[in-house]
Amino acid sequence: MSVFAPFAKPLYVMLKPVGSRCNLDCDYCYYLEKANLYTEKKNHVMSEELLEKFIKEYIESQTMPQVLFTWHGGETLMRPLSFYKKAVELQKKYAGGRQIDNSIQTNGTLLNDDWCRFFKDNNFLVGISIDGPQEFHDEYRRDKMGRPSFHKVMRGMELLHKHGVEYNCMAVVNDYNADFPLEFYRFFKTTGSRFIQFTPIVERIRKKNSPLKLATAEDREDAVELAPFSVSPEKWGSFLCAIFDEWVKEDVGQVFVQLFDSTLANWVGEQPGLCTMAKTCGHAGVMEFNGDVYSCDHFVFPEYRVGNIYAKPLASMMYSNEQLTFGNDKFDKLPRQCRECDFLFACYGECPKNRFVRDKYGIPGLNYLCKGYYTFFNHVAPYMDFMKRELLAERPPANVMEWIKKTGSR
Numbered sequence: 001m002s003v004f005a006p007f008a009k010p011l012y013v014m015l016k017p018v019g020s021r022c023n024l025d026c027d028y029c030y031y032l033e034k035a036n037l038y039t040e041k042k043n044h045v046m047s048e049e050l051l052e053k054f055i056k057e058y059i060e061s062q063t064m065p066q067v068l069f070t071w072h073g074g075e076t077l078m079r080p081l082s083f084y085k086k087a088v089e090l091q092k093k094y095a096g097g098r099q100i101d102n103s104i105q106t107n108g109t110l111l112n113d114d115w116c117r118f119f120k121d122n123n124f125l126v127g128i129s130i131d132g133p134q135e136f137h138d139e140y141r142r143d144k145m146g147r148p149s150f151h152k153v154m155r156g157m158e159l160l161h162k163h164g165v166e167y168n169c170m171a172v173v174n175d176y177n178a179d180f181p182l183e184f185y186r187f188f189k190t191t192g193s194r195f196i197q198f199t200p201i202v203e204r205i206r207k208k209n210s211p212l213k214l215a216t217a218e219d220r221e222d223a224v225e226l227a228p229f230s231v232s233p234e235k236w237g238s239f240l241c242a243i244f245d246e247w248v249k250e251d252v253g254q255v256f257v258q259l260f261d262s263t264l265a266n267w268v269g270e271q272p273g274l275c276t277m278a279k280t281c282g283h284a285g286v287m288e289f290n291g292d293v294y295s296c297d298h299f300v301f302p303e304y305r306v307g308n309i310y311a312k313p314l315a316s317m318m319y320s321n322e323q324l325t326f327g328n329d330k331f332d333k334l335p336r337q338c339r340e341c342d343f344l345f346a347c348y349g350e351c352p353k354n355r356f357v358r359d360k361y362g363i364p365g366l367n368y369l370c371k372g373y374y375t376f377f378n379h380v381a382p383y384m385d386f387m388k389r390e391l392l393a394e395r396p397p398a399n400v401m402e403w404i405k406k407t408g409s410r
C-alpha cells in the first residue's frame, strides 16, 4: 500500500521553553545573549497555550509513526516540573497512535529525585553538558556569581544513574581542554558513558556594540575578532587524532564517539548522525518561547527567522523555499578548495556557521577548522578503509583492533 506523504523526511523542531534564561553563565554560551532579541518581553517563558498549539501541530505535521520532541535552552529545568507534566499529557492527548519520544538537554545542576523519577517514568533521554574533568569543566561553566558547577553536575549524573534514567554527555572542545585529549576522553569513559558527543567551540565577537555580540559567518572579517575560548584548527586536529588513536586500539564497538561514527557512515556512503557532516542540512529548526521559528539552533539571528507559528503552519515554515535553500547552501556554497578536496565526501565543509575564512584560491566560505579536519581525515583514512571493508563484508568494524595488533600499525 502506498500512502501519500508530501514530505519524506520527519519534521523536526526543537523547543526553547524558557528562551535563553539560565542559572549558569558559561563564558562561551551562544544562547544567553538571545534574550536581547526580545527586550520588549519581560517574561521569556512559553505559555501553556503555545505549548498546546505546538504539540498539536507538531504531531499532526508528521508523516512518520514516531515523533521526537527535544527540549532545549537556556536551562530547561528552570521551568517547573508541572510544565513538562502538562507537556506529556498534551502529547498523549494528540498522539493519535504515534509513538512519542522526548529528549531534554540540561546543564544538570538542578536535577533532583523528582525530576529523575519523572524522566524515568516518561522515558526521557537526558543530555548532560559536561566538559571533562573538574579543571576543564569549571574553567568556563560557572554561575553568575563565578561559582563552579562541576560538583553539582556530577551529583545530577549520580541521581540519573540511581533512578535508571537514560542519559548521555555532551561536551564542548575549547582553547583550554583541547590540549588534554586523553584526560578528556578517559574521564568520559570513567563516568560509564558509552556515547560521547563533543562540539568544537568556534565563535567570533563583533567589535562594534550590537545586541548580539557573537557574529554570523556573514560578518566581515575586519568587523570581528576570534573569541579567545575558540579552539584553533591545529588543536582541533590533534585533539581528534589523539582520541581516535586510543579509541581505534581499545574501544571500537564499546564506546561510541559521535564524530567517529559519522565519519565511518560517510566512508560507507550512509547518512551520518551529525548534521555538520552531512551533505545538506536544514531539517532541524528551533522554536523560541514566543513561537518564532528559526532555521537552526545555531542560527537564531533575525535574518534566519522563518516565521512565527501563530502566523504560519510549522510545515510550511520548515519546507519553505527559504529553509530548503538554507539546507542546500551547505553544499551549494562550498568554496573551490572543498570541491577539490579528497575528503569532501567525509567533511562536506562541516557547519556553515564556521565558514568565515578564505580558501587557498582566496575564495571566501572555507571552514575555519579546515586544517584540523583535513589532518584528522588523513590520519584516520587507513582505519576507516579497513572498517569499511569489514562492514561491506558484514563483519564487525571492531575487527580493526585485532588488525592493528597483528600488523603493528599505530
Ligand SMILES: C[S@@+](CC[C@H](N)C(=O)[O-])C[C@H]1O[C@@H](n2cnc3c(N)ncnc32)[C@H](O)[C@@H]1O
Binding pocket: 022, 028, 029, 030, 031, 072, 073, 074, 075, 076, 105, 106, 107, 127, 128, 129, 130, 170, 171, 172, 199, 200, 201, 202, 203
Ligand atoms: C546552549 S546549551 C542549552 C541547554 C543547557 N543549558 C545545557 O547547557 O546543556 C546546549 C549545548 O550547547 C553547548 N554550547 C554552548 N555554547 C556553545 C557554543 N558557543 N558553541 C557550541 N556549543 C555551545 C553547551 O555546552 C550545551 O551542551
Ligand code: SF4
Binding pocket: 022, 023, 024, 025, 026, 029, 030, 031, 032, 073, 074, 075, 107, 129, 141
Ligand atoms: S548552562 Fe547551557 S544555556 Fe546556560 S550558560 Fe551554560 S551552555 Fe548556556
Ligand code: SF4
Binding pocket: 275, 276, 277, 281, 282, 283, 284, 296, 297, 298, 299, 330, 350, 351, 352, 353
Ligand atoms: S547550520 Fe550547522 S548546526 Fe545547523 S543544521 Fe546546518 S550543519 Fe547543523
Ligand code: SF4
Binding pocket: 337, 338, 339, 341, 342, 343, 344, 347, 348, 349, 350, 366, 367, 369, 370, 371, 373, 374
Ligand atoms: S577538509 Fe577542508 S577543504 Fe576538505 S572538505 Fe573539509 S573544510 Fe573543505
